[in-house]
Amino acid sequence: MTFKEKIRKQAMEYSRGRYGPDSLNRFLQWTSILLVVLGVVTPYRWIIVLGFLGMIGVNFRMLSKNISQRRLENQKFQKIVAPIQKQLNIGKTQRKEWKTSRIVRCPHCKEALRLPKNKGKLRITCPHCKGTFEKRV
Secondary structure, three states: OOHHHHHHHHHHHHHOOOOOOOHHHHHHHHHHHHHHHHHHHOOOOHHHHHHHHHHHHHHHHHHOOOHHHHHHHHHHHHHHHHHHHHHHHHHHHHHHOOOOEEEEEOOOOOOEEEEEOOOOEEEEEOOOOOOEEEEEO
16 A cells, blocks of 8 residues: 555545535635735734634534534525525526516515516516516516
8 A cells, every 4th residue: 555545545534424515614714715815915914813713613614523513503504695695696697688588576475587578567477476466577
């Protein structure tokens, strides 16, 4: 067995049963990197310390054996981030299809609906909540 294979085997044994990366870790990692860069660019050097503390926290979460607690933390983070991601995706869809369709929200359930453009006044039935409303598109 070569030295490289031994190191790889030891790393695999060490990481067995560990939590690993998730979306909260990625967010914390990029935030920490941003803080370090800001600390280098600005005269406030204490920002660098915050960035490195964040990186230590990311490593702690990745190497943690308390998988259930890390999973709960990630789920709470996802509940906070999901509405923001949904808004960004709706805006992305609107920019992509702005010539042929228009995105409107159902007044009852606030779900985003895509309607064909230049069709005049339409009576719309929301497929999500089955509510009806009229909209000029």
